[in-house]
Amino acid sequence: xxxxxxxxxxPPTHEDGEARLLIEVxxxxxxFGPVVALAGVSLDIQSSEVHCLLGDNGAGKSTLxxxxxxxxxPTKGDFFVDGKPVxxxxxxxALDAGIATVFQDLAMVxxxxxxxxxxxxxxxxxxxxxxxxxxxxxxxxxxxxxxRKIGIDIRDPQQAVGTLSGGERQCVAIARAVHFGAxxxxxxxxxxxxxxxxxxxxxKYIHRVxxxxxxxxxxxxxxxxxYAVGDRFTVLNRGRTLGTFSKQEITLEELQTKMAGxxxxxxxxxxxxxxx
Amino acid sequence: xxxQINIPPTAVPVIDxxxxxxxxxxMSRRLLSRPDLGAFAGVVLVFxxxxxxxxxxxxxxxxxxxxxxxxxxxxxxxxxxxxxLMVGGEFDLSVGSMxxxxxxxxxxxxxxxxxxxxxxxxxxxxxxxGIGALNGYIIVRTRLPSxxxxxxxxxxxxxxxxxxSIVFTNRTIVSGLKEYSDDSIVSWLFSAxxxxxxxxxxxxxxxxxxxxxxxxxxxxxxxxIVWAVxxxxxxxxxxxxxxxxxxxxxxxxxxxxxxxxxxxxxAVKISLFMTTxxxxxxxxxxxVFEFGxxxxxxxxxxxxxxxxxxxxxxxxxxxxxxxVIGACLGALIFGVVQMGILFTGAPNxxxxxxxxxxxxxxxxxxxxxxxxxTGEH
Ligand SMILES: Nc1ncnc2c1ncn2[C@@H]1O[C@H](COP(=O)(O)OP(=O)(O)OP(=O)(O)O)[C@@H](O)[C@H]1O
Ligand SMILES: [Mg+2]
Numbered sequence: 187x188x189x190x191x192x193x194x195x196x197p198p199t200h201e202d203g204e205a206r207l208l209i210e211v212x213x214x215x216x217x218f219g220p221v222v223a224l225a226g227v228s229l230d231i232q233s234s235e236v237h238c239l240l241g242d243n244g245a246g247k248s249t250l251x252x253x254x255x256x257x258x259x260p261t262k263g264d265f266f267v268d269g270k271p272v273x274x275x276x277x278x279x280a281l282d283a284g285i286a287t288v289f290q291d292l293a294m295v296x297x298x299x300x301x302x303x304x305x306x307x308x309x310x311x312x313x314x315x316x317x318x319x320x321x322x323x324x325x326x327x328x329x330x331x332x333x334r335k336i337g338i339d340i341r342d343p344q345q346a347v348g349t350l351s352g353g354e355r356q357c358v359a360i361a362r363a364v365h366f367g368a369x370x371x372x373x374x375x376x377x378x379x380x381x382x383x384x385x386x387x388x389x390k391y392i393h394r395v396x397x398x399x400x401x402x403x404x405x406x407x408x409x410x411x412x413y414a415v416g417d418r419f420t421v422l423n424r425g426r427t428l429g430t431f432s433k434q435e436i437t438l439e440e441l442q443t444k445m446a447g448x449x450x451x452x453x454x455x456x457x458x459x460x461x462x
Numbered sequence: 463x464x465x466q467i468n469i470p471p472t473a474v475p476v477i478d479x480x481x482x483x484x485x486x487x488x489m490s491r492r493l494l495s496r497p498d499l500g501a502f503a504g505v506v507l508v509f510x511x512x513x514x515x516x517x518x519x520x521x522x523x524x525x526x527x528x529x530x531x532x533x534x535x536x537x538x539x540x541x542x543x544x545x546x547l548m549v550g551g552e553f554d555l556s557v558g559s560m561x562x563x564x565x566x567x568x569x570x571x572x573x574x575x576x577x578x579x580x581x582x583x584x585x586x587x588x589x590x591x592g593i594g595a596l597n598g599y600i601i602v603r604t605r606l607p608s609x610x611x612x613x614x615x616x617x618x619x620x621x622x623x624x625x626x627s628i629v630f631t632n633r634t635i636v637s638g639l640k641e642y643s644d645d646s647i648v649s650w651l652f653s654a655x656x657x658x659x660x661x662x663x664x665x666x667x668x669x670x671x672x673x674x675x676x677x678x679x680x681x682x683x684x685x686x687i688v689w690a691v692x693x694x695x696x697x698x699x700x701x702x703x704x705x706x707x708x709x710x711x712x713x714x715x716x717x718x719x720x721x722x723x724x725x726x727x728x729a730v731k732i733s734l735f736m737t738t739x740x741x742x743x744x745x746x747x748x749x750v751f752e753f754g755x756x757x758x759x760x761x762x763x764x765x766x767x768x769x770x771x772x773x774x775x776x777x778x779x780x781x782x783x784x785x786v787i788g789a790c791l792g793a794l795i796f797g798v799v800q801m802g803i804l805f806t807g808a809p810n811x812x813x814x815x816x817x818x819x820x821x822x823x824x825x826x827x828x829x830x831x832x833x834x835x836t837g838e839h
Contacts, residue, residue: 255722257721257722276721276724276726277721277722277723277724278724278726281723281724287722289722291719292719293716293718293719293720293722293723294716294719295711295712295715295716295719295720295782296715296716297711297715297778297782297783297832297835298711298712298715298782302708302711302712305708306708306712306719306720306723306725307709307712307720307723307724307725308723308724309705309708311704311705318704318705319703319704320703320704320705320707320708322703346835348835349835362723
């Protein structure tokens with residue numbers, strides 16, 4: 187790993203100065219038949235914070251955020267948005283509540299154009315008499331603009347998403363979520379397929395979104411990326427939290443050790459000559 | 463090991479220069495990835511072929527044109543429904559049985575129980591769309607392939623049609639509907655011929671042929687064709703220009719992805735099954751009012767013809783890709799070839815050979831298009 191990132195943190199520019207609690211979950215449990223994917227997780231997201239979710243493969247990170255985004259219905263547990271209890275039964279409910287998500291599998295339809303994917307489920311419409319039509323010109327324009335902002339100049343917004351590279355596809359998903367995430371933005375390993383330039387662009391993006399007062403949940407396996415942009419870190423292990431730590435409480439090294447289930451990685455690192 | 467990225471508080475650099483790779487995506491490429499391209503080429507070929515081989519046969523005289531336009535219009539009606547459903551990622555094999563069933567639903571209550579004809583027609587539409595909704599509901603709830611669920615409906619509906627016809631009327635062909643339907647609005651709606659005066663005038667001026675008794679060989683534009691055009695135009699606009707159209711593409715392309723971004727996939731699919739049922743009912747109503755009769759075996763194999771039209775028109779069997787225009791062109795190819803073979807006097811069996819070959823060709827062509835669009839290999 188040669189790219190290490192340290193962000194020159196400047197205090198987030200709050201509109202009102204106060205951090206508000208956006209999402210709060212208590213003892214969230216999720217079973218898939220006999221599989222216990224989450225065994226009681228509590229978490230909260232505030233405005234203008236980047237909350238990193240860390241943990242090994244299968245720890246339950248994706249399951250957790252899928253409940254926050256309405257894909258899975260929790261088996262048990264309390265879920266509050268803006269202090270009010272909610273029961274999301276579909277992703278639409280979460281989107282309506284201002285929670286937008288970049289899923290690990292991206293939720294893109296390869297056969298459809300960038301524009302049609304970008305606005306999938308949230309199509310801009312224009313009325314002509316009593317009929318309402320999809321406003322394609324506007325949609326193309328916005329999709330193109332949003333992709334430019336993330337640093338990708340798409341050649342043709344009508345191009346099918348299937349012909350994009352994996353990273354470009356990821357950028358479409360991120361740009362889409364940013365465009366629609368009014369309150370909370372959830373990113374499930376958004377940088378896994380990205381090159382160095384696009385990754386730092388996404389990290390800058392996260393920072394910028396946070397400055398607008400949006401709460402960001404950021405899942406990654408890269409502790410350095412997490413530490414660079416995160417305000418708080420929740421470490422999951424086998425369906426439970428190992429705790430939530432603020433940046434002041436924990437160093438990068440400590441966080442890395444926590445993620446690796448203590449020590450193991452350090453040993454491995456020594457074995458491999460300190461390069462992990 | 464430490465580098466720094468400094469985050470400017472606001473601006474993110476925007477790439478302004480034009481991408482030099484833009485030229486790869488030319489107009490021709492966009493044209494080539496149209497789903498209906500193959501069908502369009504097919505139409506041209508078919509017209510060229512029969513324009514030469516059937517030129518002296520009356521196929522392109524006014525009444526000849528009407529015969530293949532009628533076949534085309536019938537298939538356009540159910541083909542539009544099938545295409546929309548296929549783009550939405552499902553099939554409906556119950557269309558043919560639905561045609562027989564709804565025909566009887568219009569004929570039996572009116573001729574045997576003296577239900578007003580308008581009411582019978584409305585009931586037929588309501589029940590058909592209810593059955594369509596049930597098909598859709600079972601499919602979205604159980605996530606079973608629509609192929610198998612609607613195959614079950616194919617048999618159940620056909621069996622039910624024959625069994626109930628025998629229970630109520632002791633026969634499988636119910637005729638004599640004309641005396642109940644004359645002068646009714648529904649009869650006009652499904653079997654009128656528009657602009658008779660105009661066609662009279664055309665015949666008098668020898669622009670179209672006249673029958674020996676002096677009547678024009680084509681007495682007007684049948685409502686069947688009007689229905690076909692209206693349904694196709696609405697289907698095309700909904701699919702390409704509206705929010706619901708985007709939902710249909712998304713549901714068929716990747717139902718899970720669509721659901722995760724808030725597309726009401728289940729509602730979309732159920733509505734599409736209701737649409738195919740609606741189209742089947744329009745088809746059967748036009749037939750019932752034209753002949754004044756209904757038969758329990760009407761519509762046999764029509765589900766396959768509808769699917770063939772959609773596939774020739776560029777719909778992918780896997781969903782998420784296709785067009786209504788393509789399906790209409792597929793219907794046109796079907797109508798021209800079926801009637802063209804009759805006009806040229808070739809044995810009708812050749813039609814089936816041609817149809818199978820056409821279908822195979824279309825599927826191979828479509829899958830190559832799919833690869834081009836998605837970049838798969
Ligand atoms: N639909 C499902 N049915 C059954 N088990 C599931 C389902 N979804 C997730 N699981 C199980 O729940 C556990 C947590 O999975 P999850 O996808 O949340 O892990 P993750 O932390 O996101 O891992 P990764 O870092 O690999 O993405 C896994 O053991 C997985 O097998
Ligand atoms: Mg995951």
